Amino acid sequence: MINLSSILKNTAIKKIKKGEILLSNGDLSDSFFHVVKGCLRSYIIDNKGKEHVFQFAPEDWIISDQESMMNNGPAILNIDAIEDSQIKIIKRPSEKTLTGLDKESLLEMNTKLLRRINSLQKRIIQLLSSSAEERYTEFLKTYPNLAQRVPQKMIASYLGITPEGLSRVRKELVRKK
Amino acid sequence: MINLSSILKNTAIKKIKKGEILLSNGDLSDSFFHVVKGCLRSYIIDNKGKEHVFQFAPEDWIISDQESMMNNGPAILNIDAIEDSQIKIIKRPSEKTLTGLDKESLLEMNTKLLRRINSLQKRIIQLLSSSAEERYTEFLKTYPNLAQRVPQKMIASYLGITPEGLSRVRKELVRKK
């Protein structure tokens, strides 16, 4: 029987340069990326050509295009490196290897997926009910220190506001203190 | 070995009156609801006292508070019936019963969770990148005919706009045709 954490342990670390693209919209992908060091991000380009950061993945986060993974279809998201990074590339368990996983691992996957659903749920509720300022302070909690590592325009994009907007929110927060 | 679909098959149908509350913020919940007929909804009340619809669940949808289910903690969401409904209440598999599930069922759960993640992902991207009008037309696709069944103010809430805003979007769409 195969075991998830043993897969992770035995996977080789790959070194990625800042700016390197790991997945482009339209690609087929059967892998997800486990970040050991550095930081990746996933994003889409909308029909007006605008970039929207969907997720950041600093140390110990996992990132992938669920759509592509699931359906074996073309990826919606793009994934690239924001910093020089070290990652482990995990091939999606195929029908075969998935069935080959032990029950322990399946349960573990279930838990992780539920956690993910949870965080997505929180983000939606936030987008529905919080102002730009509230979302930014929430971001600071979710990703500690990341604000210092990532360009502000990407954070703005993640929050659903413009870089100028974020600049003003930050100014306002400083003023309040 | 226990099997998911057999659980579903053997669960009794419960009849719910329109307006009935199945879960309130703060409750402990270890169940999810499978809608056989009618329509449920989940929503939160934000710190300004405003309602935000998180999800609709017409026929064949499943609805629950993931947060509470997962952590065994107090629910964030409220769930109630928008129409007279018939539902099946499924107790969350405990450690024990979960381990008792057969591998087939675990795989099935995995697939369902991935599908859910997928749809949440789409909603986030939409909230980040689409106008009120675009979000409404997307809603019409996601929930066919539901626009005729649920009050507009709830749809507005789901879209993250005011009832007045939605009324104007609809007017505009009619004009365009």
Add this chain to the structure above:
DNA sequence: CGAGCGCTTGATTGAGTTCAAAAATCGTGG
């Protein structure tokens, strides 16, 4: 060391909100 990118700041615009009030629809009791 210069060109370009990222951040800030100001001025203007615009999508969507708020407030108010009328019109339409719903639901309940007689």
Add this chain to the structure above:
DNA sequence: CCACGATTTTTGAACTCAATCAAGCGCTCG
């Protein structure tokens, strides 16, 4: 089944938050 009060939807007018446009400053990295 009707009637009447309550709720929902629509419409109008004023307003607001954040977007866009534009310009200037400061770094960095090539």
